[in-house]
Each structure stands twice: as structure tokens, then as C-alpha cells.
Amino acid sequence: VQLPEAQGATAEERLASLGLRIPPAAAAVGAYEPWVIAQGILYMSGQLPWANGKVRYTGRIGGVCSPEDGYLACQLSALNAIAQIKSALGSLERVKRIIRVEGVLNVEPGFIDYPPVLNGASHLVSAVFREAGRHTRMVYASQEMPFDCACLIIFWTEISG
Amino acid sequence: VQLPEAQGATAEERLASLGLRIPPAAAAVGAYEPWVIAQGILYMSGQLPWANGKVRYTGRIGGVCSPEDGYLACQLSALNAIAQIKSALGSLERVKRIIRVEGVLNVEPGFIDYPPVLNGASHLVSAVFREAGRHTRMVYASQEMPFDCACLIIFWTEISG
Amino acid sequence: VQLPEAQGATAEERLASLGLRIPPAAAAVGAYEPWVIAQGILYMSGQLPWANGKVRYTGRIGGVCSPEDGYLACQLSALNAIAQIKSALGSLERVKRIIRVEGVLNVEPGFIDYPPVLNGASHLVSAVFREAGRHTRMVYASQEMPFDCACLIIFWTEISG
Numbered sequence: 020v021q022l023p024e025a026q027g028a029t030a031e032e033r034l035a036s037l038g039l040r041i042p043p044a045a046a047a048v049g050a051y052e053p054w055v056i057a058q059g060i061l062y063m064s065g066q067l068p069w070a071n072g073k074v075r076y077t078g079r080i081g082g083v084c085s086p087e088d089g090y091l092a093c094q095l096s097a098l099n100a101i102a103q104i105k106s107a108l109g110s111l112e113r114v115k116r117i118i119r120v121e122g123v124l125n126v127e128p129g130f131i132d133y134p135p136v137l138n139g140a141s142h143l144v145s146a147v148f149r150e151a152g153r154h155t156r157m158v159y160a161s162q163e164m165p166f167d168c169a170c171l172i173i174f175w176t177e178i179s180g
Numbered sequence: 181v182q183l184p185e186a187q188g189a190t191a192e193e194r195l196a197s198l199g200l201r202i203p204p205a206a207a208a209v210g211a212y213e214p215w216v217i218a219q220g221i222l223y224m225s226g227q228l229p230w231a232n233g234k235v236r237y238t239g240r241i242g243g244v245c246s247p248e249d250g251y252l253a254c255q256l257s258a259l260n261a262i263a264q265i266k267s268a269l270g271s272l273e274r275v276k277r278i279i280r281v282e283g284v285l286n287v288e289p290g291f292i293d294y295p296p297v298l299n300g301a302s303h304l305v306s307a308v309f310r311e312a313g314r315h316t317r318m319v320y321a322s323q324e325m326p327f328d329c330a331c332l333i334i335f336w337t338e339i340s341g
Numbered sequence: 342v343q344l345p346e347a348q349g350a351t352a353e354e355r356l357a358s359l360g361l362r363i364p365p366a367a368a369a370v371g372a373y374e375p376w377v378i379a380q381g382i383l384y385m386s387g388q389l390p391w392a393n394g395k396v397r398y399t400g401r402i403g404g405v406c407s408p409e410d411g412y413l414a415c416q417l418s419a420l421n422a423i424a425q426i427k428s429a430l431g432s433l434e435r436v437k438r439i440i441r442v443e444g445v446l447n448v449e450p451g452f453i454d455y456p457p458v459l460n461g462a463s464h465l466v467s468a469v470f471r472e473a474g475r476h477t478r479m480v481y482a483s484q485e486m487p488f489d490c491a492c493l494i495i496f497w498t499e500i501s502g
Contacts (some may be wrong), residue, residue, distance in 0.1 A: 049295035050302035051317040057279045057338040058220045059380045064316040101210050118379045123320070131485050134371035141372040155386040156373040157495065159445070160483050163292050173318060177379040204496050210456035211463035212478040218440045218499040219381050225477040284481070322482050334479065 022094075025146040030111035030124050033147050034101070044106035045069050045099055045177060048165070054107045060180055061107055065123070065171040066099040068092040076169040079162065081130025084169045093139030096172035100140075101147065104176060115179035117144050117154040123171040125164040140172050183255075183306070186307040191272035194308050205267035206230050206260055209326070215268045220339055222268050223294060226284070226332040227260040237330035240323065242291025245330045247285040254300030257333035261301075262308065265337060276340035278305050278315040284332040286325040294319050301333050344416075347462035347468040355469050356423070366428035367391050367421055369450045370487070381500055383429055387445070387493040388421040390414040391402035398491040401484065403452025406491045415444060415461030423469065424461075426498060437501035439466050439476040445493040447486040455480050462494050 025033035034041065046065055047053050055062045068076040068091075076092035078084040084092070097120075105111060112172075122137045137158050144152040164171065186194035195202065202226040208214050208225055216223045229237040229252075239245040239255035245253070258281075266272060283298045298319050315335075325332065347355035356363065368374050369386055377384045390398040392414075398408040398414035406414070419442075425434060444459045459480050466474040476496075486493065 028445070041327050047317075050299045050319065051281065051308060052314070055277065055279050055314065055316050057277050062279050062316045062336075065318060093400065116379050118377050118384050120373065121318070128485065131487050131489065133487050138238075138372045145372060153374050153377065155375070155377050155384045156369075156371065157387060158487075159320060159481060160405075160485065163289065163321065165292050165294050165319075167292065175384075208478070210478065211460045212442065213475050214477070216438065216440050216475065216477050218438050221442050223477045223497075225430060226479060282479070320481060324450065324482065325449070326453050326455050326480075328453065 020150065022142045022146050030147045032115065037146060039098060041102050041105050042099060044102045054103050056178065057108065061176040061178055063100060063103050063173050066096045066103065067166065067168045067171055068095040070095060074166050074168045077167045078169060079125050079127040080136055080169055082127030086132065086136055089124065089136040089169055090139035092169040093137055093172060094143050096170055097140035097143045100116055100172050100174045108178065113177065113179055114151050114176055115146055116177040117148055117152050117174055118176040118177055119155045120144060121157045121173040123159045123161055123164065125169050126160045126162060128162065133160060140145055183303045183307050186299035191308050194197045198307065200259060202263050202266050203260060215264050217268065217339065222337040222339055224261060224264055224334050226334055227264065228327065228329045228332055229256040230260055231256060235327050235329045238328045239330060240286050240288040241297055241330055243288030247293065247297055249289065250285065250297040250330055253330040254298055254333060255304050257331055258301035258304045261333050261335045269339065274338055274340055275309055275312050277338040278309055278313050278335055279338055280316045280318065280336040281305060282318045282334040284320045284322055284323045284325065286330050287321045287323060289323065294321060344464045344468050352469045359468060361420060362484040363424050363427050364421060366424045376425050378429065378500065382425065383498040383500055385422060385425050385495050387424065387495055388418045389488065389490045389493055390417040391421055392417060396488050396490045399489045400491060401447050401449040402458055402491055404449030408454065408458055411446065411458040411491055412461035413492060415459055417463050418492055419462035419465045422494050422496045430500065435501055436470055436473050436498055438499040439470055439474050439496055440499055441477045441479065441497040442466060443479045443495040445481045445483055447485060447491050448482045450484065455482060
């Protein structure tokens, strides 16, 4: 799976060129905040592959959820993370750098090929933020997740200005 | 499970109003430090549900450890995290913001309702630090943990002054 | 398992005194960067127990991989993390503090004695960086990992100058 080339002068234009729109930022699912800004960094809570208030991708990747759907789940969770940035900063142009992408994958026992799946988040970040989207990455695997969602994504974002 | 309303002008007074006292800060269980301060942030190692030198809550949440005990385990680990803040900063009044709460839960296969359990830590943080306690959160699940403890909690804390 | 005392005036000399050399920094295994610098911190992606382009330690710790080999796997991954620092900063003398060591261990069910294994990374950090190497730690366990590697290590590093 691969994203087409994104076009546009701003991050939002590049997102639109991919046929994607920023969804409403999701509320937290517990007694915490979706994001916090401290010391020039935007911290974020986990973003699930929600769309229209429902988890779109469920189940274990490599099992009932194919690796291709896992890739799309990571892409959708990353889109929800972008929605949190927009909600926190008002504009994606205030992103100085996506520092770190954390992913938790819900995986079938025996499935260990995590990197191409998490590329679903990484490719979107790189397409939308270009140089500012060059990030480090950390992946965790789990064999069960809340709401049976296929993945969870968090961005660590350096803010400009 | 829910905490009563905390009363008091300082974080320590609010903690006392809940009937809680700050325990001695626990030593590390390996070749590392309980906390490090860098760039205005207090970093912390994992805090277990210790009391008086013993792990009070053991076993898998959703199995031999009920979700209610899991909530209390997260609360106790968060109390131990508060003890590290006190040890590092001298006073809880130097907390500018609890940025991020990380929790690892020891869970029974099939138990996926993590958010209400981790609220045991979040409710305490919010009651004690009020606005400064509005935090992001990251949860991991494991099916075995060192000392068979029910959970582990870490705070990321922004320091004032 | 324990490291001998390291000798030397610089971090690289102390590493050499242990019979270790900094290997080439490993490339990322997905669409991300090995490291990013932001706000005075060097962020890093996961470092595996590679040597000469191959994973040297595979399998579950406490199973086909002994705890002693797990210790050496953490040491080797930490050496690869030191290689990323050298690649990013040019000199290990620019390390102000190793803030946090994150480890993911590939573990056999029933094996929970993680701290001595992760000490393989911590002992090397302390020997090489001395006071600047006094770090916090976070450990995660998994029962499967990409490339079947025995562990993964990440450093969070505060930069001087």
C-alpha cells in the first residue's frame, strides 16, 4: 500500500490533494485530555481509527484485520492525530516538526511484520508535513485493545512560534 | 469507583483531605534512577502499587485482580508517583503541569476495558493538582509483569520556576 | 552478568576500555528517521541487537534466549543507540544527560524477571557516560517482535551546547 504524491503549498492543501479532510477532534475516552502543550511540545493521547464516531478498523492485524487494512487503520488514526493538532494549534502551519510517532498494533499471534503496517501513519505524516514530518517511531504490539480497535497512534509535535 | 471531592489550598492539603499521605519515595529496582530532571521536565521511572515495601495489588486485572482493585492499584501507583515528585522537587507546588500519565496494566486475556481502570490514576492526579493535573494519557497492556504487580504508572511533569 | 570498570577521560575512551567500538549507525526499517533533535532533546527510534547487518540475539528471553543472552542483547542494542548519538551529534561529549532508557523485551510466557536483563543497557550507559548516564527507565514486554529480535532499546538524550 502506498499514498499518491501530495500536492499543495500548505499541509491542509496537501491533505486535501490526497482526498482527505480533517475530521472533528475526538474526545478522550477516560478522565484525561486529548492534548497538552508544555515546553514547546504538543503532547497527545492515543488516537484510534475512528470515523463518524465509530471504530472503522477492528480486530487483530494479521488475523481478521488484513495487513492492508492495518495500514489503512494507522493512516486513519494518524488523520485523527492531525485533527488533534488542528484543534490544539488552530493551524497545521504551526507544526515545526513531528518528532515521534508512537503506534500500538493489535496483532494476531505469529504476525510480526509491524513496520509496513505502521508505515500507514508514517507515509501520511511525511506526505502532509514534508520536511517537518520526518519523525522517529516507536511501535508496541498487543493482542487485545480497548474497543477491539486495530491500532492506536500518538504524535509528539514540536511547535513553532 | 470514584474519588470524593478534594479540599484544600495546596496539593498536599488536598491529598490529606482524601485521607492519603505521601509515602517514602521508592528506590529503583534495577541499575537506574527513580527520576531525572531535564529541560524543564521531571522524567520518572515506573511506579508500582507498593505500600510499606510490599506490592499490595498483584495479578491480572479482570482475572484474580478485580477491575475495582485495578482502579485502586492505579491510584496507589499514582500516589507513589506523587512521592517521587515530592522527593525530586521538595514541594508539590512546583508542579506546573502533569503532562502525561503512562500506565501499564497487567490484564487477563479477554479483559479490554482499560480506561476506567487507569482512571484510578487520572482521578487522583486531577483531584490533587486540579488545573495543573489535566494530563494526556497512554496505556499499555501486558499479561505478565515484574513482581506480578497489577500495574505500573509513570508521570511526565512540567516544573515551574 | 556485569560490566568491568570502564577507564578513560572521554565516553569513547571508556567504551574502548570495555573492548567495544561504535558500530555504523543502523538505518531505519520503515518510513521514518533513526533520530530527530527538538527542544534540546535527541529523540531516537528503536535500536535492535544488530551486528554486521544481522540480528545477533533472537527469540524469547527466558525461552530459547537465556537471560544472560538477553542482558547481552540489551547491551548490544544500547551500543547501537550510542552509535545513533555519535551519528546525530558527532561526539559523545555533547551528551548532557541520558534521560530515559526505553526497552522492549521479547519474553517467554512465565518469565517476568525483566530488570536484570534490561540492566545490560543500563550498565553500559552508566559505564560510558558516568554521571551524565544516570537515567530513568521504562520496560515493556512482548511475546513476539519484528525480526524475532530479543529486544529493542531507545535512549532519550539531553544535548549540551
